[in-house]
Amino acid sequence: xxxxxxxxxxxxSHASAFPPKTFIDVKGIRTAxxxxxxxxxxxxxxxxxxxGGSDASSSAAVWSINAxxxxxxxxxxxxxxxxQGYTGVPLRDEHYTMSAVVAHVADFIxxxxxPPVHIVGHSRGGFxxxxxAMQFPELVRSLTIVSSGTLxxxxxxxxxTLASPPFQPGTRECARWVYENYCYKPDVVTEEWIxxxxxxxxxxxxxxxxxxxxxxxxxxxxxxxxxxxxxRETLAWINDGRLQRPSQIVWxxxxxxxxxxxxxxxxxxxxxxxxxxxxxxxxxxxxxxxREHPERFNELLANFVNLYSAxx
Amino acid sequence: MAAFERHHASIGGVETHYLxxxxxxxxxxxxxxxxxxxxxxxxxGTHLWGGILDRLAETRRLIVPDLxxxxxxxxxxxxxxxxxxxxxxxxxxxAESRDPVHLLGHDLGGLVALWVAxxSPKHLASLTIVSSNAAxxxGDGVENLSLISPPAPLWxxxxxxxxxxxxxxxxxxxxEALIEAxxxxxGKAGHQAYAKPDLxxxxxxxxxxxxxxxxxxxxxxxEEGVQVPTQIIWAKNxxxxxxxxGVWLYRIIAAKQRAAQFHLINRSGSFPFREQPDEFLRLxxxxxxxxxxxxx
Numbered sequence: 001x002x003x004x005x006x007x008x009x010x011x012x013s014h015a016s017a018f019p020p021k022t023f024i025d026v027k028g029i030r031t032a033x034x035x036x037x038x039x040x041x042x043x044x045x046x047x048x049x050x051x052g053g054s055d056a057s058s059s060a061a062v063w064s065i066n067a068x069x070x071x072x073x074x075x076x077x078x079x080x081x082x083x084q085g086y087t088g089v090p091l092r093d094e095h096y097t098m099s100a101v102v103a104h105v106a107d108f109i110x111x112x113x114x115p116p117v118h119i120v121g122h123s124r125g126g127f128x129x130x131x132x133a134m135q136f137p138e139l140v141r142s143l144t145i146v147s148s149g150t151l152x153x154x155x156x157x158x159x160x161t162l163a164s165p166p167f168q169p170g171t172r173e174c175a176r177w178v179y180e181n182y183c184y185k186p187d188v189v190t191e192e193w194i195x196x197x198x199x200x201x202x203x204x205x206x207x208x209x210x211x212x213x214x215x216x217x218x219x220x221x222x223x224x225x226x227x228x229x230x231x232r233e234t235l236a237w238i239n240d241g242r243l244q245r246p247s248q249i250v251w252x253x254x255x256x257x258x259x260x261x262x263x264x265x266x267x268x269x270x271x272x273x274x275x276x277x278x279x280x281x282x283x284x285x286x287x288x289x290x291r292e293h294p295e296r297f298n299e300l301l302a303n304f305v306n307l308y309s310a311x312x
Numbered sequence: 313m314a315a316f317e318r319h320h321a322s323i324g325g326v327e328t329h330y331l332x333x334x335x336x337x338x339x340x341x342x343x344x345x346x347x348x349x350x351x352x353x354x355x356x357g358t359h360l361w362g363g364i365l366d367r368l369a370e371t372r373r374l375i376v377p378d379l380x381x382x383x384x385x386x387x388x389x390x391x392x393x394x395x396x397x398x399x400x401x402x403x404x405x406x407a408e409s410r411d412p413v414h415l416l417g418h419d420l421g422g423l424v425a426l427w428v429a430x431x432s433p434k435h436l437a438s439l440t441i442v443s444s445n446a447a448x449x450x451g452d453g454v455e456n457l458s459l460i461s462p463p464a465p466l467w468x469x470x471x472x473x474x475x476x477x478x479x480x481x482x483x484x485x486x487x488e489a490l491i492e493a494x495x496x497x498x499g500k501a502g503h504q505a506y507a508k509p510d511l512x513x514x515x516x517x518x519x520x521x522x523x524x525x526x527x528x529x530x531x532x533x534x535e536e537g538v539q540v541p542t543q544i545i546w547a548k549n550x551x552x553x554x555x556x557x558g559v560w561l562y563r564i565i566a567a568k569q570r571a572a573q574f575h576l577i578n579r580s581g582s583f584p585f586r587e588q589p590d591e592f593l594r595l596x597x598x599x600x601x602x603x604x605x606x607x608x
Contacts (some may be wrong), residue, residue, distance in 0.1 A: 181415075253566055264559070264576075271548060273577040278591055281562065283572035296573070296602030303594035303601075 018064035021086060026107045032086035033079040033108070034060050037071025041141075041309045043301070044077050046105060048123025049150075050223065051083025051096065052213025054169045055162070057200045059085030062122075062193070064295045066301070071304050073302055077117075079108050081125070083209040085200055091210075096218045097226045102128050106136045116141040118305045123258075123287065127151040131234055134242045142246040144301060144307045145266065148288050149258035150226040150227075152266050153235055158257040171227045172198055182287040183252045192289075241273035246308040250300065252285030252292065276308070316365070316376075323377075324403035329384035330377035331358055332408065334369030335513055338604055339437040340409045341368060342375040344401065346419025346582075348446070348522075349381030350506030351513050352461045352542070355474040356382025359493030360418070362485065364585045375408050379421065379606070382515040383497050385449075387505035393521035414600055416440035419582065420522070423447040424463045428523055433539035438571075440596060440601060441561065442545045445583050447521050448557035449564070450529070458551040466509050467498040479582040481549040493597060496519050530564065537568020543599045544573070545592065547580035573599055 006091055021032040041292055045067065049058040060078040064102030067076045080087035082095075082104040090096050109117060119140050121129025133140040160180055167174035175197045180186035215218040237243070247270050250293030251263035260281055267279035280300060282289045290297040316333035323330075334341075343365075347356020357378045360363075368374055379384035380397050388396045405413055414437050417425030422444025429439040439481055441447050462469045472494045478485045495502055506518070513519050520604060532538065544567050547560035555576060562574040573607040575595045 086442075168579060208497045229432075248508060253562075253572075262561075264555070267578075275579045276591070277575070278467065279576035280595070281559075281564040281574035284570045293602075293606075295605035296599065299598040299602035301597075303598040307590055307594045 006289050017068045018061060024111055026104060026111050028091055029082060029104060029109055029220045030088040030177045033077060034118045036067055036076045037074055039074045041305050042075040042077060042117045043070060046125035046129050048125045051089060052122055052219060053264055054210050054214055055165055055177040056195055059196055059200045059309060066298055069298050072300060088205055096212055096223050098230050102131045106132050106139060107308045109139045116121050118142045120144040122146040123148050124150045132239050133245050140245050144248050146250045146289060147252055147255050149257055149262060154260035154262045154265050156258050159191060164266055166277035168257045170201055182257060184284050184286040187294050238269050243270055243274055246276035246303050248280060250280045250289060252258040252289040254285060254288060255287045257287050314567050322389050324400045327386045328377060330375060332375050334372050334374040335563040336372045339411055340375055340413045341372045342415050344353060344379060344417035344421030346386060346421050347382060348420045349503060350508060350516055351518060352457050354472045355494045355497035356501050356521055357469060357497045357571050359490060361492050362586045364589050365536045375405055382505050384500055385502050391517045393517060393523040394423055394427050397424045398431060401428050402432050402435060408429040412437040412542050414438045418442040419444055420446045420532060423525060426529060429538055431548055436540045439540050439542040443584060445546050448553055456552060469495050479551055481581040481587055485586040497529040515547050538565050541571035541603050545575045545595060547584040548578045549577055549580060550582050552582055579603045
């Protein structure tokens with residue numbers, strides 16, 4: 001008999017099976033991505049954050065323990081977003097905006113010649129994914145939003161929880177502190193995870209974005225005020241009923257950076273216009289529910305994709 | 313309909329009707345239907361599950377009983393209480409399954425399932441509570457008028473059809489099979505033992521037991537906690553119980569149980585497994601399969 005009460009997570013072993021990245025040109029942006037598995041249904045994972053983060057940095061490998069097991073059933077594609085991971089930075093200063101990130105995701109899906117995809121977006125990537133689903137619905141079959149304060153109408157507390165890490169920005173200790181504070185239990189933040197964060201931070205291309213956002217103050221001069229306007233429009237679009245794809249909202253119940261009530265509000269907003277909406281709360285999970293409980297997250301996503309797969 | 317075997321057997325001293333069937337390698341899934349004998353304006357029983365049984369049977373071995381005082385199962389030998397209903401279910405698990413089962417309960421069945429999980433966790437692989445006003449905190453709630461004016465006579469075809477309609481987001485799932493089986497259940501010994509339309513609900517032993525069991529559950533929630541992985545499946549438009557009630561039920565359990573999930577289904581009233589069966593099925597099975605993958 002299997003003891004379901006005392007699981008030992010073997011998920012970390014999947015990380016080593018994550019295939020190396022390849023590159024594709026997306027309208028002049030050298031774009032890194034990982035391409036796993038095959039099948040008629042394609043999942044595209046869009047991680048959080050944005051270019052120019054100096055305390056920590058997300059990249060495609062954050063989804064490794066989801067992408068590898070799911071690739072046994074589906075084609076799974078994980079790109080690095082504009083100016084993040086190993087993808088090039090925006091070509092012009094005025095492209096240091098969320099709308100440029102959204103356009104890059106859409107252009108990437110087109111450049112890859114993918115059928116309509118099951119897009120899964122986390123945090124700021126959840127915002128970008130929802131925007132793609134409304135602005136370019138022909139590219140999207142279903143939408144999964146994971147813990148996205150950026151898409152939530154309420155107060156996000158990311159900046160409160162993670163304010164001024166007690167370590168020098170750019171150091172391993174600083175990155176570890178950030179991710180441990182994001183998560184419910186610090187021990188999910190593995191050395192392997194931090195290794196990749198540090199490698200991204202060391203990339204000269206990535207540092208160009210840091211220089212723009214921090215050094216030239218594009219973050220406060222352009223990115224944040226533009227995002228506020230863009231978010232107002234995006235929330236209005238949802239309330240107008242423009243989100244017309246099956247939508248599941250997944251939230252860590254213990255996320256201090258964007259509490260579970262934000263997920264309930266998002267469900268209320270989306271479900272008013274789209275029947276195929278669910279809210280899914282997972283206990284003992286912070287901001288990275290898909291790394292904190294990968295097996296149950298993967299099953300939830302797999303069953304969602306199966307339910308809303310193409311009928312041919 | 314898939315081939316379910318119908319059983320009439322003495323379980324815990326009560327003539328008990330239950331179905332078994334389905335195929336699969338994981339733990340058996342046992343389903344406890346809703347409806348409170350003598351209190352609900354509809355008659356519960358295995359018929360409430362409708363088409364979901366056939367779909368579950370494709371990947372799960374199932375045990376689906378009529379609870380004490382419902383369907384073709386007789387009345388309790390003593391008072392009809394949550395304890396008696398839970399002990400009856402434990403006796404059925406012991407009679408039919410060598411290994412722990414996934415236990416799912418809807419409405420009153422949700423509280424019975426919760427009480428089985430608390431009193432005998434070794435019998436369960438997981439617990440699922442679906443749309444259960446009985447299991448949620450009561451607080452100083454506002455009177456719920458959803459079922460205040462049933463057509464007479466109670467438990468007739470018209471009256472039960474009205475009740476299902478009142479409790480649903482959309483009435484389209486209410487079919488002749490449901491009404492016929494519900495009316496048939498009203499004629500059985502189980503229901504007859506508790507059908508006292510002139511007695512105020514507050515005089516019912518079951519009503520008193522529900523309130524007492526909730527109180528005991530809240531104590532357990534504060535102290536040792538619910539010892540088995542638990543998911544709550546709730547419906548956005550349930551006239552009997554709000555989303556906030558569901559989240560609070562979840563919060564109480566999540567305080568002590570690591571593997572706890574809450575799922576909210578859109579455009580469904582009190583019967584999400586009938587009203588939105590696709591979403592219900594995929595959420596239920598994802599939790600069980602996820603637990604199996606974690607344990608592997």
